[in-house]
Amino acid sequence: MTNPPDTLLFVNAAEVATCTGPVRQTDSADPSAVHQCTAVAVRDGLVVGVGAQADVLARYPDAEQIDCAGGTLTPGLVDSHTHAVFGRFRTEEYALRCQGVPYMEIARRGGGINASVRDLRARNEDELVEMALPRLAEMLALGTTTAEVKSGYGLDTESELKTLRAIRRLMEMQPIDLVPTFLGAHEFPPEHRASAEDRARYVDLLVGEMIPAVAASGLARFCDVFMEPGVFDGPQTERILRAGLDHGLRPKLHADELEGSGAAELAVALGAASADHLGAVSEAGIAALASSSTVATLLPATLFFLGRPRWAPGRALIDAGATVALATDFNPGSSPTPNLAFVMTAACSRMGFSPAEALRAATAGGAAALELADGRGTLRPGAPADLVLWRTASAAEIPYRLAAPICAGVWKAGVHVSPGVAPRR
Ligand SMILES: [Zn+2]
Known part of the structure; x- marks a missing residue:
C-alpha cells in the first residue's frame, strides 16, 4: 500500500450511493440514497465531503x-456473517449433494462440519492464516x-483460541477490517455428542472455561450460538449467551435457519446485535x-x-419495520462464496428486496449488525473512506448483473487496495 495523498476527489461517477436512507423503500425514500453529478472528497482516511461535483472541485482545487x-x-460492502477461517474446502461433498445424497448420510461418511473440525484441529495457526489470506483477497x-x-x-x-x-493476525496482514466472533457453540464436538449428559458437559465447558478464556484473551467482540432443533436448544443458548454477556461479549445468534424454534424472539430478549439466517422465522x-x-x-x-x-x-421483515442486513455466510459447507453482490441479487430475485434496499442491507445494514457506529457502510462526512467503484451506470445495476465481475476498484481508508495490490505477509 502507498501513502495516501492529502485529499482525494472521486469525480465523474454516474451515481454515488451514500446508503444513508431508511431501510424500507417508498415513493419518497431511497435506502441507497443515490445522487447524480456528485463528487466525494476523502482525507486522512475519512470521507470529508459529499456534494455537487462543481462545489467539491471548487473547494479542493489542488x-x-x-x-x-x-x-x-x-x-x-460490510459482510457481517462469515466463517472465512477454516481448513480446506469440502468440494467432494458438493458432488454428493448434487447427486441427492442427504447431509446426514454425508456426515455419516465422515463429511459435514465434523470434517472441518477434524481438519482445523490438525492445522497450526500459520496454516490457517495462509489458507484464509486468498479468501479475504477474493472478498x-x-x-x-x-x-x-x-x-x-x-x-x-x-482450537478456538488458535482460530x-x-x-x-489476519487483521494486520490485509486491508479488510475484521470483526471477530466466538462461535464455540457452532455444534457439539464429536467427544461431547453421544448423550444428553455429554452435551450438557460441553455447555458447562463453554460457560465455565471457553468463554472466560476467550474474554480474557481479548480476541473476540461477539459470542454466537447455533440454535436449532438437534443442535443447541433454547435454554442452552440463553445460558451460553448470558455467560458471554457477563464477560463482555455481545450476543449474536444463528436463528431459525431451517425450523422455527423461537430463536429470533430469544435474540431480541437478550438484546442481541443480530439474529441471522431466519429462513423459518x-x-x-x-x-x-x-x-x-x-x-x-x-443469508440467501x-x-x-x-x-x-x-x-x-x-x-415481510422490511415491511414490519425490522433493520435488515445481507451477508455471505462464507463457509466450506453451505456457502462457499465470498460474493456479497451475488447475495444482493438473491435478495432481490427471491426475497422481495428492491435493489436499493439490498445495497443498503449490504452496507449500512451490515455495519448495524456489527454495532459499528463510526459511519461505516455509508458515504457521509466523518465515515471511514471505504469506497467501491463499480463498472455499472447505476447502483441498481449492481444486483442486476448477477455475479458478473463489475467491481472496478476498492479503496480502504482512502488507500487504493484492489485490484493489483498484494497483501502484506
Ligand atoms: Zn453461519
Whole structure:
C-alpha cells in the first residue's frame, strides 16, 4: 500500500450511493440514497465531503482526482456473517449433494462440519492464516472492506483460541477490517455428542472455561450460538449467551435457519446485535425483530447453495419495520462464496428486496449488525473512506448483473487496495 495523498476527489461517477436512507423503500425514500453529478472528497482516511461535483472541485482545487468514468460509487460492502477461517474446502461433498445424497448420510461418511473440525484441529495457526489470506483477497476484490469472521471449527478451548489468534493476525496482514466472533457453540464436538449428559458437559465447558478464556484473551467482540432443533436448544443458548454477556461479549445468534424454534424472539430478549439466517422465522419472531434494534441478517446464498425451496421472509421483515442486513455466510459447507453482490441479487430475485434496499442491507445494514457506529457502510462526512467503484451506470445495476465481475476498484481508508495490490505477509 502507498501513502495516501492529502485529499482525494472521486469525480465523474454516474451515481454515488451514500446508503444513508431508511431501510424500507417508498415513493419518497431511497435506502441507497443515490445522487447524480456528485463528487466525494476523502482525507486522512475519512470521507470529508459529499456534494455537487462543481462545489467539491471548487473547494479542493489542488486535490488528486480519481476519474470514476461513468461508474457507480458506493460505500465498501460490510459482510457481517462469515466463517472465512477454516481448513480446506469440502468440494467432494458438493458432488454428493448434487447427486441427492442427504447431509446426514454425508456426515455419516465422515463429511459435514465434523470434517472441518477434524481438519482445523490438525492445522497450526500459520496454516490457517495462509489458507484464509486468498479468501479475504477474493472478498476484497468483490468489494468487501469490513467483514465479521467467526471461530467455530475448533470446538475445544485451544482450537478456538488458535482460530481467534489467526483472525487477529489476519487483521494486520490485509486491508479488510475484521470483526471477530466466538462461535464455540457452532455444534457439539464429536467427544461431547453421544448423550444428553455429554452435551450438557460441553455447555458447562463453554460457560465455565471457553468463554472466560476467550474474554480474557481479548480476541473476540461477539459470542454466537447455533440454535436449532438437534443442535443447541433454547435454554442452552440463553445460558451460553448470558455467560458471554457477563464477560463482555455481545450476543449474536444463528436463528431459525431451517425450523422455527423461537430463536429470533430469544435474540431480541437478550438484546442481541443480530439474529441471522431466519429462513423459518415465525410471525412472532418477525414482530419481535421489528420492535427491537436486533438486526435481521439474511443469508440467501446459503439457501441457494443448499437448494432449499423456502427463502427467508425478507419482504415481510422490511415491511414490519425490522433493520435488515445481507451477508455471505462464507463457509466450506453451505456457502462457499465470498460474493456479497451475488447475495444482493438473491435478495432481490427471491426475497422481495428492491435493489436499493439490498445495497443498503449490504452496507449500512451490515455495519448495524456489527454495532459499528463510526459511519461505516455509508458515504457521509466523518465515515471511514471505504469506497467501491463499480463498472455499472447505476447502483441498481449492481444486483442486476448477477455475479458478473463489475467491481472496478476498492479503496480502504482512502488507500487504493484492489485490484493489483498484494497483501502484506
Ligand atoms: Zn453461519
